[in-house]
Amino acid sequence: MSANDDPEEILAFDEENEAFPAPMPSQRPKPNALGVLARLLVGVGAILLLVWAIWGMQFVPNLLWPIGIFGALSLGGILWSVATYGGKPGGIRNDGTFFNAGTSRGWVAWILGFVFTLFYVLLYWYPNGVAGLVALVDPLSRGLFGLPANRWFLYGFLYTLAVLVMGIRMLYRYRHNKYQIYRTLSVMFFQTILAFLIPHLLQLFDQPEFYFSYFWPLKYDYLFPSTIHGLLKQPGGLAVFMVFWTVALSLVAVPILTYFFGKRWYCSWVCGCGGLAETMGDPFRHLSSKKVSAWRLERFLIYFVLLLIVALTAILWINSAMEGGFLGSFSQAYAHWYGFLIGSLFAGVIGVGFYPILGSRVWCRFGCPQAAILGIFQRLFSRFRITTNGGQCMSCGNCSTYCEMGIDVRAYAQRGENIVRASCVGCGICSAVCPRGVLKLENGKGSGDRFEGSENPLAALRVSLGKGFEKRS
């Protein structure tokens, strides 16, 4: 008997808890010169940003500061990607994901989560706390749009910059995968043009600030009577077009596009929340909970939020038609609290602030009412499905691990079943990380051939809600 299989040692072996620690620091790859430079740039940029955040009010604004600081952060971020993923051909590069303190809920992740969360809390409720950063970007706002900066310009600017820089990281990291390239370019485009430049340019031309890439119920006030009435009172045809756009997209385009392409056409190709999740959130996608309890919570919470916003919108319209006669003060308080709890706390603070701890799609999975509607169409009527390749699955679990929506993809793949789930945003990462080519995102010829029972979608839904593995009686 060799020393390698000493029976006592093997018997004492606890595979769940102690078996596979992270490698020693000396065994982890060291950053190369480019990686060191990148970290240096990001570090200097971050420190200067912190200095401005604290004392910025006392500094004299100057265009060189924001260009220097954000230039260093952007260049550093891009070089970091090149240093990490360069030097070899494109491919799946998840080495060390669960060893890295930033991507495995280590101390780096907690610091990041704290900083993100603090930023959102200050931004929403203590705007004086971000006044220094607003002062920093003020010359940018004046240079770009001729308007003084406010906290929402700051937010939009940082958001767009994050999508662009981390989008470039995504493009470089998945340069072998055209689906990822096109999808990432798409979210970068929609964020930059439709969710940043156009809304600000509209303000410049004295038009209402309007986001063409968001619809009701995600942008919940776009179908509120106050918004519609306000737009219709505006002079000129553009505001009327905005009302038309909102109604057309919310009620017509969503079902039709989802029928043909699944909810991915919006969630991982257009949406700004999805755009941030797919770029800045990419390093954290594997942190989504795969527990059954999370799935239960998801199915309750997302439809509950949908119910809240549908009821709120209905009450506001009834109230408006009755000129304040129906639940007047209640509906105002309802709208206020929905905005505070769902719009700000859930979507912003928890949704993005907790990226490094809970994963990148917490809001999209548990809260977004737009995702809920898209999901219902996807589940019942869409042509979209993820097909599995016969008997090729060997149950390794990469697909489930890297599913940002917490779907247990493997449970379907190892049984050779198609994946038709309301929550799937069609990011395509499961297919990318599969080492045996088992998964393929497809728009089929119809919705009838996606899974057993789909000719009767309501019955299939009922079965799927109670499905799992039936308990032994």
Add this chain to the structure above:
Amino acid sequence: MQVVVLGNGITGVTAAIGLRALRPDWRITIVSGESTYHYSRPALMYVFMGHMRYQETKPYPDRFWSEQGLELVRAWVDRIDPEAKVLECRDGSKIPYDRLLIATGAKSNKFGWPGQDLMGVQGLYNLMDLRLLAANAERARRAVLVGGGLIGVELAEMLKTRGIDVTFLVRESSYWNNILPPEESAMVTELLREEGLDLRLETELDEILDDGSGRCRGVRTKGGEEIPCEIVGLTAGVSPNLSALRGSGIPCGRGVLVDWGLKTQVEDVWAAGDCAEIQTEGEGRNLIQQVWYTGKAQGEVAARALAGEEVRYTPRTWFNSAKFFDLEYQVYGFVPPKKGEENHHFWIDADGKKSLRIVEKEGQVLGIQVMGMRLRHLVCERWLKEERSLEYVLSHLYEADFDPEFFSRSLIGEVTA
């Protein structure tokens, strides 16, 4: 009825889950010394590389087993007593059975090389091997891998992520050319060089060298060259793991001898998966199948055998797949490494990263193999069963296309044009 399944790899658990569906009220126990819960053996490499944690390699949530009424026992079985119908465990406990399935898997081959039991010398098959590798890697800067198969490439990829230099000794003149035809073999050989492996072709191991303390310090090749290293990976295939069968009286050859119904020559005992050797009785060599897919297929048949049905294991149309670093590989049907009487048609794209091979004889397609692209398993299998012609397969090739959306179809386009 008490059924015991010895081994919780893919074969054992497939049999247990299948049997539960057929026999809801039987008592079914799965025994393994390696782990309490079933995990995916092919995923071991991803745990080492930090792509996943151990818990993510478990194909079923822990609660699944109690919900299914499958009892899990973690114990090493030292002896099987088919007379008393009992398993004797190393901790002294005994597990009685009415019916037994042996699914003990395989172990890494050791061909009697001098020094093969030194510390630092190991294979890669189970959790203990992985744990050992983590310990061995802590003090290693260089590793030598012996044998040119799939596990060797996996091990090389794993060690590279820890900054360990890898030398790969391959007996053949080109990587895996006893399985892959020359063109594909050349593609992988080229790729391994690109990945920075020190690939030594036509080189055989002579001796593993002792550093004086029972730990390896290097190897000497048959050519007399000494290569210093702290890890020696033995990846020259696996053979059936029969350690639990010693003294049981259950007849074994290279593996546990079974008939086409997976039944051993002893009453109420079956065997399946990597450990089983199917006696073909005059139909040629006995059959030992040791890949994931055949393990699963044999487990499905074993479930019905344990339930008492008359069964016969019929090997499915052959298929296999693998990934060499970033290069994916799939094979369906008969694709021999050397040309015989059949015709080989081979296409490769301009930069040598994608290829398609179709093997055909007298107008009938016998096998399809691809590198760097994905084909639909069930479509390829159907074509082979329907004995389709080369013309038919070529003109319908898009039906088998399984590459993700927007990927280049230039090779398929070229082939079908």
